[in-house]
Amino acid sequence: MTKNNESRTDEYHVASFVAYPIFEKLTEVKKAITTVDGTEIHATSAEGKIVFTIEGHSYKDIGNKMDTIRNHKCIINLSPVYHQILDESTDSDSN
Template identity: 30%
Template sequence: MLAELHISSLVVHSTPKRIERVAEAIAAIPGAEVHARSAAGKLVVTLETDTAQQMSAIVAEIQRTEGVLSAALVYQCVDSLDAMNEEMPDGYAQA
């Protein structure tokens, strides 16, 4: 079986007063990155994992984090590591 890379994005809603702690907890998870946050308690998060099971487990972990009101999967992409690492020529446009 070919090695895969799963990339997904989430919108996480936190209580505003706990957003910094929630962002720190998420950033401490291997493969997770917090890209944006708002004063209202919303965070934009991406995950990179090897399997769908790992991704699901991390989403569940985020949902159980103290201060998290919800964590919604917005996008998921999966492809082989070979395809993800393939270099594209300059000017490449996909139709």
């Protein structure tokens, strides 16, 4: 049953996060975030907090990308903010 969920291609997921890096490693952490496919940094505060999104095709895809970023040695904490799921099969019918 899990196999069917993973092969599903009509879902679009977007999740937002706030990363709290070691301030002296801010540039390194930003580069690590943007090297993960489907990520985009939207803002960085003066204190070094990084607001970014991850796009993917499933919960598992978002989770794997999040884990890759969360496990970076210079990230103190990674907080999820929002997660939205769109069913693209119904969106295309309405156009």
